[in-house]
Amino acid sequence: MATESATTALSVNVNKIAVLRNSRGGIEPDVVRAAHTCLAAGAQGITVHPRPDRRHITAEDVVALVGLTAQFQVELNIEGNPFAPPRVGYPGLMDLCAQLRPAQVTLVPDSDDQLTSDHGFDFERDSVRLAPLVRQLKAWDCRVSLFVDAGCTGLPTAVAMGADRVELYTGPYAAAWPAGDPQDTLGLFRETALRAGQLGLGVNAGHDLSQDNLGLFLAEVPNVQEVSIGHALISEALYDGLETTVRRYLDITTDIRRR
Known part of the structure:
Protein backbone atom coordinates (compact mmCIF):
# COMPACT_ATOMS: atom_id res chain seq x y z
CA MET A 1 0.00 0.00 0.00
CA ALA A 2 1.33 3.45 -0.86
CA THR A 3 2.34 5.87 1.85
CA GLU A 4 1.94 9.61 2.08
CA SER A 5 3.06 12.36 4.39
CA ALA A 6 0.64 13.53 7.05
CA THR A 7 0.61 15.62 10.18
CA THR A 8 -1.26 14.98 13.39
CA ALA A 9 -1.91 17.86 15.78
CA LEU A 10 -0.38 17.60 19.25
CA SER A 11 -2.55 18.83 22.12
CA VAL A 12 -0.65 18.78 25.41
CA ASN A 13 -2.63 17.74 28.46
CA PRO A 29 4.39 24.96 39.18
CA ASP A 30 2.25 27.41 37.23
CA VAL A 31 -0.12 25.66 34.83
CA VAL A 32 -0.44 28.63 32.50
CA ARG A 33 3.31 29.13 32.33
CA ALA A 34 3.81 25.44 31.53
CA ALA A 35 1.14 25.59 28.83
CA HIS A 36 2.79 28.72 27.43
CA THR A 37 6.09 26.83 27.16
CA CYS A 38 4.36 23.99 25.30
CA LEU A 39 2.69 26.35 22.84
CA ALA A 40 5.84 28.38 22.31
CA ALA A 41 7.60 25.11 21.44
CA GLY A 42 5.01 24.48 18.74
CA ALA A 43 2.22 22.40 20.29
CA GLN A 44 -1.02 22.92 18.41
CA ASP A 53 -12.87 16.56 43.04
CA ARG A 54 -10.42 19.21 41.75
CA ARG A 55 -7.58 16.69 41.99
CA HIS A 56 -5.65 18.54 39.29
CA ILE A 57 -6.98 21.11 36.79
CA THR A 58 -9.57 23.40 38.31
CA ALA A 59 -12.27 25.49 36.71
CA GLU A 60 -10.18 28.57 37.47
CA ASP A 61 -7.25 27.07 35.53
CA VAL A 62 -9.47 26.46 32.54
CA VAL A 63 -10.61 30.10 32.50
CA ALA A 64 -6.97 31.24 32.48
CA LEU A 65 -6.06 28.82 29.69
CA VAL A 66 -8.81 30.18 27.45
CA GLY A 67 -6.95 33.47 27.24
CA LEU A 68 -3.61 31.78 26.60
CA THR A 69 -4.87 29.57 23.79
CA ALA A 70 -6.59 32.58 22.22
CA GLN A 71 -3.31 34.45 22.36
CA PHE A 72 -1.55 31.65 20.47
CA GLN A 73 -4.55 31.08 18.19
CA VAL A 74 -4.68 27.39 19.02
CA GLU A 75 -7.43 25.15 20.31
CA LEU A 76 -8.43 24.42 23.87
CA ASN A 77 -9.88 20.95 24.34
CA ILE A 78 -11.91 20.44 27.51
CA GLU A 79 -12.56 16.82 28.50
CA GLY A 80 -15.04 15.58 31.03
CA ASN A 81 -18.07 13.57 31.99
CA PRO A 82 -21.21 15.55 31.07
CA PHE A 83 -23.27 13.47 33.49
CA ALA A 84 -21.24 14.39 36.60
CA PRO A 85 -23.33 16.85 38.65
CA PRO A 86 -21.95 20.24 39.68
CA ARG A 87 -20.74 20.78 43.22
CA VAL A 88 -18.74 23.28 45.25
CA GLY A 89 -15.72 24.32 43.18
CA TYR A 90 -16.94 22.50 40.07
CA PRO A 91 -19.69 24.10 37.98
CA GLY A 92 -20.22 21.00 35.83
CA LEU A 93 -18.83 20.36 32.37
CA MET A 94 -21.77 21.83 30.48
CA ASP A 95 -21.84 25.03 32.50
CA LEU A 96 -18.10 25.44 32.05
CA CYS A 97 -18.47 25.02 28.29
CA ALA A 98 -21.40 27.41 28.18
CA GLN A 99 -19.20 30.03 29.79
CA LEU A 100 -15.97 29.42 27.86
CA ARG A 101 -17.05 27.99 24.46
CA PRO A 102 -13.89 25.94 23.87
CA ALA A 103 -12.96 24.88 20.35
CA GLN A 104 -13.40 21.22 21.26
CA VAL A 105 -15.17 19.30 23.99
CA THR A 106 -14.33 15.64 24.50
CA LEU A 107 -17.03 13.77 26.37
CA VAL A 108 -15.66 10.97 28.55
CA PRO A 109 -17.62 8.44 30.67
CA ASP A 110 -15.37 8.57 33.73
CA SER A 111 -16.75 8.24 37.24
CA ASP A 112 -15.69 10.29 40.25
CA ASP A 113 -13.69 7.44 41.76
CA GLN A 114 -11.72 6.52 38.63
CA LEU A 115 -8.00 7.21 38.85
CA THR A 116 -7.98 7.95 35.12
CA SER A 117 -10.21 7.43 32.09
CA ASP A 118 -10.13 3.77 31.12
CA HIS A 119 -13.02 3.04 28.74
CA GLY A 120 -15.22 4.57 26.09
CA PHE A 121 -18.94 5.17 25.94
CA ASP A 122 -21.52 2.42 25.70
CA PHE A 123 -23.74 4.10 23.12
CA GLU A 124 -26.56 1.61 23.53
CA ARG A 125 -26.81 2.66 27.17
CA ASP A 126 -25.79 6.32 26.97
CA SER A 127 -27.00 7.72 23.64
CA VAL A 128 -30.39 8.96 24.87
CA ARG A 129 -28.71 11.11 27.50
CA LEU A 130 -25.81 12.10 25.29
CA ALA A 131 -27.73 13.27 22.23
CA PRO A 132 -29.20 16.52 23.66
CA LEU A 133 -25.86 17.41 25.23
CA VAL A 134 -24.07 16.98 21.91
CA ARG A 135 -26.66 19.21 20.27
CA GLN A 136 -26.23 21.87 22.93
CA LEU A 137 -22.44 21.87 22.64
CA LYS A 138 -22.65 22.24 18.89
CA ALA A 139 -25.07 25.12 19.33
CA TRP A 140 -22.28 26.78 21.32
CA ASP A 141 -19.94 26.24 18.33
CA CYS A 142 -17.90 23.56 20.10
CA ARG A 143 -16.56 20.62 18.13
CA VAL A 144 -17.72 17.46 19.92
CA SER A 145 -15.55 14.38 20.29
CA LEU A 146 -16.71 11.20 22.02
CA PHE A 147 -14.32 8.87 23.87
CA VAL A 148 -14.58 5.35 22.41
CA ASP A 149 -12.89 1.98 22.63
CA ALA A 150 -11.20 0.38 19.65
CA GLY A 151 -13.74 -1.99 18.13
CA CYS A 152 -16.65 0.22 19.15
CA THR A 153 -19.80 -0.85 17.28
CA GLY A 154 -21.74 2.34 18.01
CA TYR A 169 -8.86 5.24 23.95
CA THR A 170 -5.32 4.00 23.35
CA GLY A 171 -4.70 2.40 26.76
CA PRO A 172 -4.84 -1.19 25.43
CA TYR A 173 -2.28 -0.39 22.73
CA ALA A 174 0.07 1.22 25.25
CA ALA A 175 -0.35 -1.75 27.60
CA ALA A 176 0.58 -4.18 24.80
CA TRP A 177 3.64 -2.16 23.78
CA PRO A 178 6.10 -3.31 26.51
CA ALA A 179 5.53 -6.95 25.56
CA GLY A 180 6.69 -6.11 22.04
CA ASP A 181 3.56 -7.38 20.31
CA PRO A 182 1.03 -4.57 19.82
CA GLN A 183 -0.04 -5.67 16.32
CA ASP A 184 -3.29 -7.31 17.39
CA THR A 185 -4.46 -4.15 19.11
CA LEU A 186 -3.24 -1.98 16.23
CA GLY A 187 -5.42 -3.93 13.82
CA LEU A 188 -8.49 -3.13 15.87
CA PHE A 189 -7.55 0.55 16.10
CA ARG A 190 -6.89 0.69 12.35
CA GLU A 191 -10.26 -0.88 11.59
CA THR A 192 -12.10 1.51 13.93
CA ALA A 193 -10.36 4.58 12.50
CA LEU A 194 -11.16 3.51 8.94
CA ARG A 195 -14.80 2.89 9.86
CA ALA A 196 -15.03 6.29 11.55
CA GLY A 197 -13.63 7.98 8.45
CA GLN A 198 -16.11 6.19 6.21
CA LEU A 199 -18.92 7.53 8.40
CA GLY A 200 -17.58 11.07 8.24
CA LEU A 201 -16.19 11.18 11.78
CA GLY A 202 -12.84 12.74 12.54
CA VAL A 203 -10.43 10.69 14.64
CA ASN A 204 -8.48 11.76 17.72
CA ALA A 205 -6.48 9.47 20.01
CA GLY A 206 -5.10 9.53 23.49
CA HIS A 207 -4.13 7.78 26.69
CA ASP A 208 -0.67 6.50 27.64
CA LEU A 209 0.84 7.43 24.30
CA SER A 210 4.54 8.21 24.60
CA GLN A 211 7.60 8.97 22.51
CA ASP A 212 8.31 5.23 22.39
CA ASN A 213 4.95 4.05 21.07
CA VAL A 224 -5.63 10.50 13.21
CA GLN A 225 -6.14 14.25 13.31
CA GLU A 226 -5.07 14.92 16.90
CA VAL A 227 -3.39 13.22 19.82
CA SER A 228 -3.70 14.51 23.36
CA ILE A 229 -0.74 13.50 25.51
CA GLY A 230 -0.12 14.40 29.12
CA HIS A 231 1.22 11.84 31.58
CA ALA A 232 4.10 10.53 29.48
CA LEU A 233 5.01 13.93 28.08
CA ILE A 234 5.20 15.59 31.48
CA SER A 235 7.10 12.61 32.91
CA GLU A 236 9.65 12.73 30.11
CA ALA A 237 9.97 16.48 30.54
CA LEU A 238 11.25 15.95 34.08
CA TYR A 239 14.41 14.51 32.52
CA ASP A 240 14.75 16.46 29.30
CA GLY A 241 12.85 19.71 29.82
CA LEU A 242 9.39 20.70 28.66
CA GLU A 243 10.35 22.57 25.49
CA THR A 244 12.69 19.81 24.29
CA THR A 245 10.12 17.12 24.99
CA VAL A 246 7.34 18.92 23.11
CA ARG A 247 9.63 19.38 20.13
CA ARG A 248 10.47 15.68 20.13
CA TYR A 249 6.78 14.81 20.03
CA LEU A 250 6.30 17.23 17.16
CA ASP A 251 9.07 15.45 15.28
CA ILE A 252 6.97 12.30 15.60
CA THR A 253 3.60 13.83 14.69
CA THR A 254 4.90 15.77 11.70
CA ASP A 255 5.49 14.08 8.35
CA ILE A 256 4.93 10.59 9.61
CA ARG A 257 4.94 8.18 6.71
CA ARG A 258 1.39 6.86 6.73
CA ARG A 259 0.11 3.67 5.21
Missing part, protein backbone atom coordinates in the same frame (compact mmCIF):
# COMPACT_ATOMS: atom_id res chain seq x y z
CA VAL A 14 -1.39 19.83 31.39
CA ASN A 15 -3.30 18.05 34.15
CA LYS A 16 -0.11 16.62 35.67
CA ILE A 17 1.33 20.11 36.15
CA ALA A 18 -1.69 20.88 38.30
CA VAL A 19 -1.28 17.61 40.23
CA LEU A 20 2.21 18.69 41.28
CA ARG A 21 1.00 22.18 42.20
CA ASN A 22 -1.91 20.86 44.21
CA SER A 23 0.32 18.51 46.19
CA ARG A 24 1.76 21.53 48.01
CA GLY A 25 -0.83 24.24 47.42
CA GLY A 26 0.08 27.68 46.14
CA ILE A 27 0.73 28.45 42.49
CA GLU A 28 3.91 26.53 41.60
CA GLY A 45 -3.34 22.87 21.39
CA ILE A 46 -3.88 22.39 25.11
CA THR A 47 -6.07 19.72 26.70
CA VAL A 48 -7.51 19.80 30.22
CA HIS A 49 -9.78 17.43 32.10
CA PRO A 50 -11.25 19.23 35.12
CA ARG A 51 -12.75 16.75 37.55
CA PRO A 52 -15.35 17.37 40.24
CA LEU A 155 -20.07 4.72 15.57
CA PRO A 156 -23.25 5.14 13.49
CA THR A 157 -24.99 6.23 16.69
CA ALA A 158 -22.27 8.80 17.29
CA VAL A 159 -22.92 10.16 13.81
CA ALA A 160 -26.68 10.23 14.37
CA MET A 161 -26.16 12.24 17.58
CA GLY A 162 -24.18 14.84 15.64
CA ALA A 163 -20.69 14.14 17.00
CA ASP A 164 -17.85 15.53 14.93
CA ARG A 165 -15.08 13.20 16.06
CA VAL A 166 -14.30 10.21 18.23
CA GLU A 167 -11.25 9.90 20.45
CA LEU A 168 -9.78 6.41 20.45
CA LEU A 214 3.46 7.05 19.26
CA GLY A 215 5.31 6.72 15.96
CA LEU A 216 4.15 3.18 15.26
CA PHE A 217 0.59 4.02 16.22
CA LEU A 218 0.41 6.94 13.80
CA ALA A 219 2.11 4.97 11.04
CA GLU A 220 -0.39 2.12 11.36
CA VAL A 221 -3.66 3.86 12.25
CA PRO A 222 -4.99 6.15 9.49
CA ASN A 223 -6.70 9.52 9.68
Whole structure:
Protein backbone atom coordinates (compact mmCIF):
# COMPACT_ATOMS: atom_id res chain seq x y z
CA MET A 1 0.00 0.00 0.00
CA ALA A 2 1.33 3.45 -0.86
CA THR A 3 2.34 5.87 1.85
CA GLU A 4 1.94 9.61 2.08
CA SER A 5 3.06 12.36 4.39
CA ALA A 6 0.64 13.53 7.05
CA THR A 7 0.61 15.62 10.18
CA THR A 8 -1.26 14.98 13.39
CA ALA A 9 -1.91 17.86 15.78
CA LEU A 10 -0.38 17.60 19.25
CA SER A 11 -2.55 18.83 22.12
CA VAL A 12 -0.65 18.78 25.41
CA ASN A 13 -2.63 17.74 28.46
CA VAL A 14 -1.39 19.83 31.39
CA ASN A 15 -3.30 18.05 34.15
CA LYS A 16 -0.11 16.62 35.67
CA ILE A 17 1.33 20.11 36.15
CA ALA A 18 -1.69 20.88 38.30
CA VAL A 19 -1.28 17.61 40.23
CA LEU A 20 2.21 18.69 41.28
CA ARG A 21 1.00 22.18 42.20
CA ASN A 22 -1.91 20.86 44.21
CA SER A 23 0.32 18.51 46.19
CA ARG A 24 1.76 21.53 48.01
CA GLY A 25 -0.83 24.24 47.42
CA GLY A 26 0.08 27.68 46.14
CA ILE A 27 0.73 28.45 42.49
CA GLU A 28 3.91 26.53 41.60
CA PRO A 29 4.39 24.96 39.18
CA ASP A 30 2.25 27.41 37.23
CA VAL A 31 -0.12 25.66 34.83
CA VAL A 32 -0.44 28.63 32.50
CA ARG A 33 3.31 29.13 32.33
CA ALA A 34 3.81 25.44 31.53
CA ALA A 35 1.14 25.59 28.83
CA HIS A 36 2.79 28.72 27.43
CA THR A 37 6.09 26.83 27.16
CA CYS A 38 4.36 23.99 25.30
CA LEU A 39 2.69 26.35 22.84
CA ALA A 40 5.84 28.38 22.31
CA ALA A 41 7.60 25.11 21.44
CA GLY A 42 5.01 24.48 18.74
CA ALA A 43 2.22 22.40 20.29
CA GLN A 44 -1.02 22.92 18.41
CA GLY A 45 -3.34 22.87 21.39
CA ILE A 46 -3.88 22.39 25.11
CA THR A 47 -6.07 19.72 26.70
CA VAL A 48 -7.51 19.80 30.22
CA HIS A 49 -9.78 17.43 32.10
CA PRO A 50 -11.25 19.23 35.12
CA ARG A 51 -12.75 16.75 37.55
CA PRO A 52 -15.35 17.37 40.24
CA ASP A 53 -12.87 16.56 43.04
CA ARG A 54 -10.42 19.21 41.75
CA ARG A 55 -7.58 16.69 41.99
CA HIS A 56 -5.65 18.54 39.29
CA ILE A 57 -6.98 21.11 36.79
CA THR A 58 -9.57 23.40 38.31
CA ALA A 59 -12.27 25.49 36.71
CA GLU A 60 -10.18 28.57 37.47
CA ASP A 61 -7.25 27.07 35.53
CA VAL A 62 -9.47 26.46 32.54
CA VAL A 63 -10.61 30.10 32.50
CA ALA A 64 -6.97 31.24 32.48
CA LEU A 65 -6.06 28.82 29.69
CA VAL A 66 -8.81 30.18 27.45
CA GLY A 67 -6.95 33.47 27.24
CA LEU A 68 -3.61 31.78 26.60
CA THR A 69 -4.87 29.57 23.79
CA ALA A 70 -6.59 32.58 22.22
CA GLN A 71 -3.31 34.45 22.36
CA PHE A 72 -1.55 31.65 20.47
CA GLN A 73 -4.55 31.08 18.19
CA VAL A 74 -4.68 27.39 19.02
CA GLU A 75 -7.43 25.15 20.31
CA LEU A 76 -8.43 24.42 23.87
CA ASN A 77 -9.88 20.95 24.34
CA ILE A 78 -11.91 20.44 27.51
CA GLU A 79 -12.56 16.82 28.50
CA GLY A 80 -15.04 15.58 31.03
CA ASN A 81 -18.07 13.57 31.99
CA PRO A 82 -21.21 15.55 31.07
CA PHE A 83 -23.27 13.47 33.49
CA ALA A 84 -21.24 14.39 36.60
CA PRO A 85 -23.33 16.85 38.65
CA PRO A 86 -21.95 20.24 39.68
CA ARG A 87 -20.74 20.78 43.22
CA VAL A 88 -18.74 23.28 45.25
CA GLY A 89 -15.72 24.32 43.18
CA TYR A 90 -16.94 22.50 40.07
CA PRO A 91 -19.69 24.10 37.98
CA GLY A 92 -20.22 21.00 35.83
CA LEU A 93 -18.83 20.36 32.37
CA MET A 94 -21.77 21.83 30.48
CA ASP A 95 -21.84 25.03 32.50
CA LEU A 96 -18.10 25.44 32.05
CA CYS A 97 -18.47 25.02 28.29
CA ALA A 98 -21.40 27.41 28.18
CA GLN A 99 -19.20 30.03 29.79
CA LEU A 100 -15.97 29.42 27.86
CA ARG A 101 -17.05 27.99 24.46
CA PRO A 102 -13.89 25.94 23.87
CA ALA A 103 -12.96 24.88 20.35
CA GLN A 104 -13.40 21.22 21.26
CA VAL A 105 -15.17 19.30 23.99
CA THR A 106 -14.33 15.64 24.50
CA LEU A 107 -17.03 13.77 26.37
CA VAL A 108 -15.66 10.97 28.55
CA PRO A 109 -17.62 8.44 30.67
CA ASP A 110 -15.37 8.57 33.73
CA SER A 111 -16.75 8.24 37.24
CA ASP A 112 -15.69 10.29 40.25
CA ASP A 113 -13.69 7.44 41.76
CA GLN A 114 -11.72 6.52 38.63
CA LEU A 115 -8.00 7.21 38.85
CA THR A 116 -7.98 7.95 35.12
CA SER A 117 -10.21 7.43 32.09
CA ASP A 118 -10.13 3.77 31.12
CA HIS A 119 -13.02 3.04 28.74
CA GLY A 120 -15.22 4.57 26.09
CA PHE A 121 -18.94 5.17 25.94
CA ASP A 122 -21.52 2.42 25.70
CA PHE A 123 -23.74 4.10 23.12
CA GLU A 124 -26.56 1.61 23.53
CA ARG A 125 -26.81 2.66 27.17
CA ASP A 126 -25.79 6.32 26.97
CA SER A 127 -27.00 7.72 23.64
CA VAL A 128 -30.39 8.96 24.87
CA ARG A 129 -28.71 11.11 27.50
CA LEU A 130 -25.81 12.10 25.29
CA ALA A 131 -27.73 13.27 22.23
CA PRO A 132 -29.20 16.52 23.66
CA LEU A 133 -25.86 17.41 25.23
CA VAL A 134 -24.07 16.98 21.91
CA ARG A 135 -26.66 19.21 20.27
CA GLN A 136 -26.23 21.87 22.93
CA LEU A 137 -22.44 21.87 22.64
CA LYS A 138 -22.65 22.24 18.89
CA ALA A 139 -25.07 25.12 19.33
CA TRP A 140 -22.28 26.78 21.32
CA ASP A 141 -19.94 26.24 18.33
CA CYS A 142 -17.90 23.56 20.10
CA ARG A 143 -16.56 20.62 18.13
CA VAL A 144 -17.72 17.46 19.92
CA SER A 145 -15.55 14.38 20.29
CA LEU A 146 -16.71 11.20 22.02
CA PHE A 147 -14.32 8.87 23.87
CA VAL A 148 -14.58 5.35 22.41
CA ASP A 149 -12.89 1.98 22.63
CA ALA A 150 -11.20 0.38 19.65
CA GLY A 151 -13.74 -1.99 18.13
CA CYS A 152 -16.65 0.22 19.15
CA THR A 153 -19.80 -0.85 17.28
CA GLY A 154 -21.74 2.34 18.01
CA LEU A 155 -20.07 4.72 15.57
CA PRO A 156 -23.25 5.14 13.49
CA THR A 157 -24.99 6.23 16.69
CA ALA A 158 -22.27 8.80 17.29
CA VAL A 159 -22.92 10.16 13.81
CA ALA A 160 -26.68 10.23 14.37
CA MET A 161 -26.16 12.24 17.58
CA GLY A 162 -24.18 14.84 15.64
CA ALA A 163 -20.69 14.14 17.00
CA ASP A 164 -17.85 15.53 14.93
CA ARG A 165 -15.08 13.20 16.06
CA VAL A 166 -14.30 10.21 18.23
CA GLU A 167 -11.25 9.90 20.45
CA LEU A 168 -9.78 6.41 20.45
CA TYR A 169 -8.86 5.24 23.95
CA THR A 170 -5.32 4.00 23.35
CA GLY A 171 -4.70 2.40 26.76
CA PRO A 172 -4.84 -1.19 25.43
CA TYR A 173 -2.28 -0.39 22.73
CA ALA A 174 0.07 1.22 25.25
CA ALA A 175 -0.35 -1.75 27.60
CA ALA A 176 0.58 -4.18 24.80
CA TRP A 177 3.64 -2.16 23.78
CA PRO A 178 6.10 -3.31 26.51
CA ALA A 179 5.53 -6.95 25.56
CA GLY A 180 6.69 -6.11 22.04
CA ASP A 181 3.56 -7.38 20.31
CA PRO A 182 1.03 -4.57 19.82
CA GLN A 183 -0.04 -5.67 16.32
CA ASP A 184 -3.29 -7.31 17.39
CA THR A 185 -4.46 -4.15 19.11
CA LEU A 186 -3.24 -1.98 16.23
CA GLY A 187 -5.42 -3.93 13.82
CA LEU A 188 -8.49 -3.13 15.87
CA PHE A 189 -7.55 0.55 16.10
CA ARG A 190 -6.89 0.69 12.35
CA GLU A 191 -10.26 -0.88 11.59
CA THR A 192 -12.10 1.51 13.93
CA ALA A 193 -10.36 4.58 12.50
CA LEU A 194 -11.16 3.51 8.94
CA ARG A 195 -14.80 2.89 9.86
CA ALA A 196 -15.03 6.29 11.55
CA GLY A 197 -13.63 7.98 8.45
CA GLN A 198 -16.11 6.19 6.21
CA LEU A 199 -18.92 7.53 8.40
CA GLY A 200 -17.58 11.07 8.24
CA LEU A 201 -16.19 11.18 11.78
CA GLY A 202 -12.84 12.74 12.54
CA VAL A 203 -10.43 10.69 14.64
CA ASN A 204 -8.48 11.76 17.72
CA ALA A 205 -6.48 9.47 20.01
CA GLY A 206 -5.10 9.53 23.49
CA HIS A 207 -4.13 7.78 26.69
CA ASP A 208 -0.67 6.50 27.64
CA LEU A 209 0.84 7.43 24.30
CA SER A 210 4.54 8.21 24.60
CA GLN A 211 7.60 8.97 22.51
CA ASP A 212 8.31 5.23 22.39
CA ASN A 213 4.95 4.05 21.07
CA LEU A 214 3.46 7.05 19.26
CA GLY A 215 5.31 6.72 15.96
CA LEU A 216 4.15 3.18 15.26
CA PHE A 217 0.59 4.02 16.22
CA LEU A 218 0.41 6.94 13.80
CA ALA A 219 2.11 4.97 11.04
CA GLU A 220 -0.39 2.12 11.36
CA VAL A 221 -3.66 3.86 12.25
CA PRO A 222 -4.99 6.15 9.49
CA ASN A 223 -6.70 9.52 9.68
CA VAL A 224 -5.63 10.50 13.21
CA GLN A 225 -6.14 14.25 13.31
CA GLU A 226 -5.07 14.92 16.90
CA VAL A 227 -3.39 13.22 19.82
CA SER A 228 -3.70 14.51 23.36
CA ILE A 229 -0.74 13.50 25.51
CA GLY A 230 -0.12 14.40 29.12
CA HIS A 231 1.22 11.84 31.58
CA ALA A 232 4.10 10.53 29.48
CA LEU A 233 5.01 13.93 28.08
CA ILE A 234 5.20 15.59 31.48
CA SER A 235 7.10 12.61 32.91
CA GLU A 236 9.65 12.73 30.11
CA ALA A 237 9.97 16.48 30.54
CA LEU A 238 11.25 15.95 34.08
CA TYR A 239 14.41 14.51 32.52
CA ASP A 240 14.75 16.46 29.30
CA GLY A 241 12.85 19.71 29.82
CA LEU A 242 9.39 20.70 28.66
CA GLU A 243 10.35 22.57 25.49
CA THR A 244 12.69 19.81 24.29
CA THR A 245 10.12 17.12 24.99
CA VAL A 246 7.34 18.92 23.11
CA ARG A 247 9.63 19.38 20.13
CA ARG A 248 10.47 15.68 20.13
CA TYR A 249 6.78 14.81 20.03
CA LEU A 250 6.30 17.23 17.16
CA ASP A 251 9.07 15.45 15.28
CA ILE A 252 6.97 12.30 15.60
CA THR A 253 3.60 13.83 14.69
CA THR A 254 4.90 15.77 11.70
CA ASP A 255 5.49 14.08 8.35
CA ILE A 256 4.93 10.59 9.61
CA ARG A 257 4.94 8.18 6.71
CA ARG A 258 1.39 6.86 6.73
CA ARG A 259 0.11 3.67 5.21
